[in-house]
Amino acid sequence: MLQQTRAAVVVPYFERWMTLFPDIFGLAAAPVEAVIKAWEGLGYYSRARNLHIAARQIVERFKGELPAAKEKLEQLKGLGPYTVGAILSFGFHQRAAAVDGNVLRVLSRYFAIEENVSKIAVRKKIEEKAEELLDSKEPWVTAEAFIELGATVCTMRPRCEDCPLQGECLALQTGKQEYLPIKDSPMAVTHLHRIVLVIVAEEHVLVRKGAVGKVMADLYEFPYYAKGAKVPQLGSPWPKVEHTFTRFKAHLYPYLASMERRWPIPGCEWVRCSELLHLPFSSGHRKIARTVCELCT
Numbered sequence: 001m002l003q004q005t006r007a008a009v010v011v012p013y014f015e016r017w018m019t020l021f022p023d024i025f026g027l028a029a030a031p032v033e034a035v036i037k038a039w040e041g042l043g044y045y046s047r048a049r050n051l052h053i054a055a056r057q058i059v060e061r062f063k064g065e066l067p068a069a070k071e072k073l074e075q076l077k078g079l080g081p082y083t084v085g086a087i088l089s090f091g092f093h094q095r096a097a098a099v100d101g102n103v104l105r106v107l108s109r110y111f112a113i114e115e116n117v118s119k120i121a122v123r124k125k126i127e128e129k130a131e132e133l134l135d136s137k138e139p140w141v142t143a144e145a146f147i148e149l150g151a152t153v154c155t156m157r158p159r160c161e162d163c164p165l166q167g168e169c170l171a172l173q174t175g176k177q178e179y180l181p182i183k184d185s186p187m188a189v190t191h192l193h194r195i196v197l198v199i200v201a202e203e204h205v206l207v208r209k210g211a212v213g214k215v216m217a218d219l220y221e222f223p224y225y226a227k228g229a230k231v232p233q234l235g236s237p238w239p240k241v242e243h244t245f246t247r248f249k250a251h252l253y254p255y256l257a258s259m260e261r262r263w264p265i266p267g268c269e270w271v272r273c274s275e276l277l278h279l280p281f282s283s284g285h286r287k288i289a290r291t292v293c294e295l296c297t
């Protein structure tokens with residue numbers, strides 16, 4: 001069910017993405033703003049930026065061909081051990097393990113590894129064990145089987161009675177299947193409360209672009225301040241908007257204010273209301289931008 005829901009979300013993005021950037025050369029040549037805009041709504045924008053950089057690296061270093069060698073793939077921006085393994089295994093049918101969170105869970109249980117799988121050394125050990133288990137003729141079939149087993153049977157609450165590995169699984173034999181894998185506890189969610197200023201003048205709205213290196217780099221937002229900070233005179237309040245990103249939950253309290261003229265404001269730019277939605281926005285600010293556009297039309 002979860003996979004179907006994910007597919008329903010991702011497939012339209014994928015189709016749109018392929019229309020905008022039909023090949024690696026198109027993606028490499030596109031401005032980063034267009035790439036971020038196409039990614040809008042998926043979150044984790046560093047992935048879009050990395051993909052864009054990797055496309056440029058592939059064009060510049062490998063003449064537009066995705067390399068089939070591990071050490072070359074590892075040079076590409078944003079490609080970690082799982083992605084490199086998955087490309088080699090599923091893309092080039094090489095003997096390579098693709099160890100994602102599902103596979104870490106399956107193998108840490110199968111071998112009853114009572115060490116923290118968040119540690120790189122433990123992860124590497126599991127990758128080596130995964131590689132040893134791959135079929136000699138069709139290693140990609142085993143690699144896919146591990147991923148599927150983790151996604152469907154050896155889940156957080158494992159269904160060991162349906163598992164094809166139940167005869168050899170050490171965690172099951174020792175009753176540790178629910179206790180493993182051991183990993184770092186998740187980081188606590190930080191709540192951010194922000195006053196957002198929607199300032200309108202001469203059919204334009206004031207926005208600013210996230211600085212390079214920040215979580216919201218290349219995404220546009222309305223000027224905001226931490227709730228409680230001293231801010232210029234506020235206008236009429238709009239309903240609160242919430243959005244979640246990485247480990248943060250933002251609570252946005254928008255206020256509409258108007259100015260007679262488009263005075264220059266350092267770090268900000270005036271954008272025509274009708275062009276607002278052509279810009280890439282972070283998801284909470286995009287909800288506000290839609291309301292702005294509805295008001296302007």
Ligand code: SF4
Binds near residue numbers: 160
């Ligand atoms: S027997 Fe249970 S714990 Fe072991 S791999 Fe299968 S589902 Fe996971």
